[in-house]
Amino acid sequence: MGEWGMYYFIVNTRSRTGKAKLIWNEVKEELKKRGVAYEAYITQHKGHATELAEEITSRTSETVRLIIVGGDGTANEVFNGIFDFTRTKVGLIPTGSGNDLGRGLGIKGTPKEQLLRILDSDTIRKVDLGCVSWDHGREKRIFAISSGIGLDAEVCWKALTAPVKKLLNAIHLGSLTYVLLTIETLFTMETTSAKAILDEGQIVEMKKMICSVAMNLRYEGGGVPMAPHADCEDGKLSMCCISGIPKWRTFLCLPALVSGKHTGIAGFTMADSREMDIELERAMIVHADGEYCGEHRKLHYSCLPQLLQLIW
Numbered sequence: 001m002g003e004w005g006m007y008y009f010i011v012n013t014r015s016r017t018g019k020a021k022l023i024w025n026e027v028k029e030e031l032k033k034r035g036v037a038y039e040a041y042i043t044q045h046k047g048h049a050t051e052l053a054e055e056i057t058s059r060t061s062e063t064v065r066l067i068i069v070g071g072d073g074t075a076n077e078v079f080n081g082i083f084d085f086t087r088t089k090v091g092l093i094p095t096g097s098g099n100d101l102g103r104g105l106g107i108k109g110t111p112k113e114q115l116l117r118i119l120d121s122d123t124i125r126k127v128d129l130g131c132v133s134w135d136h137g138r139e140k141r142i143f144a145i146s147s148g149i150g151l152d153a154e155v156c157w158k159a160l161t162a163p164v165k166k167l168l169n170a171i172h173l174g175s176l177t178y179v180l181l182t183i184e185t186l187f188t189m190e191t192t193s194a195k196a197i198l199d200e201g202q203i204v205e206m207k208k209m210i211c212s213v214a215m216n217l218r219y220e221g222g223g224v225p226m227a228p229h230a231d232c233e234d235g236k237l238s239m240c241c242i243s244g245i246p247k248w249r250t251f252l253c254l255p256a257l258v259s260g261k262h263t264g265i266a267g268f269t270m271a272d273s274r275e276m277d278i279e280l281e282r283a284m285i286v287h288a289d290g291e292y293c294g295e296h297r298k299l300h301y302s303c304l305p306q307l308l309q310l311i312w
């Protein structure tokens with residue numbers, strides 16, 4: 001047992017279409033071998049990881065070591081349940097298909113290697129989180145990767161239910177789900193006009209907005225570097241908007257986007273900001289770390305500097 005006591009695991013064995021179950025078995029075996037004291041909670045339904053994180057982190061006034069074994073969606077649910085971030089140290093063993101969280105943070109190696117790093121670590125890395133709120137601040141959701149409006153949100157929403165994701169995951173081509181859905185959505189979606197107000201009152205006007213994404217990490221959508229320069233330790237979110245160009249031109253820009261060479265291209269606006277207000281002419285779908293947040297017209301974004309304490 002480490003100096004802070006027990007390890008608490010929140011595990012989504014269904015992540016990566018069930019492959020996470022094998023990873024969890026391997027992790028359990030290693031924990032047993034090392035005699036590590038732990039409690040494990042397996043998520044039973046959507047939203048369960050939030051309930052579990054809230055319950056585990058609010059039942060004690062001690063510091064809790066919470067280890068997430070799951071995909072980006074599970075991690076997002078956990079972040080939205082943590083009762084007190086100052087008393088929670090989080091370990092991450094990514095098992096999902098998208099894995100933008102692990103990729104963006106620079107987590108490398110196998111799940112077992114990551115487990116051993118966590119168990120042997122005496123280092124904490126403090127990273128920023130983001131928060132998106134709507135309904136005049138009455139509703140909010142924390143995110144670690146990104147929160148987008150429009151194209152990427154619609155793609156995430158479709159990916160949650162797409163049968164093609166299961167199929168492509170099964171043949172190790174899970175990331176292709178997002179590519180196929182992006183192309184389909186780009187040509188079927190409606191654009192809108194929008195205005196973003198950033199720090200110091202800087203205004204970004206967007207006509208025919210296809211999407212506006214607040215990035216905390218570099219990648220979303222299974223490895224697309226929407227904000228190649230994003231830094232989760234700078235206290236700012238990196239905005240990437242696509243607007244003012246016809247959809248067919250956006251389609252032609254997709255290879256540049258996928259390789260992170262889009263930042264100077266017409267139609268792409270990049271800006272860093274601690275806070276942003278976004279107002280759309282008509283409501284669009286919003287996501288936070290790929291989780292559906294409904295359709296909204298007015299949103300507020302803020303960076304929560306160094307809120308997350310990662311066991312590193």
Ligand SMILES: Nc1ncnc2c1ncn2[C@@H]1O[C@H](COP(=O)(O)OP(=O)(O)OP(=O)(O)O)[C@@H](O)[C@H]1O
Pocket residue numbers: 012014015016017043044045046047048070071072073074075077095096097098099100290291
């Ligand atoms: N037992 C369960 N039954 C159904 N859904 C679940 C269950 N446990 C968790 N979930 C939901 O599954 C969703 C996806 O899980 P997760 O993100 O861990 O895996 P993934 O989709 O394979 O990974 P990624 O998001 O990295 O692509 C989460 O939004 C979560 O709410």
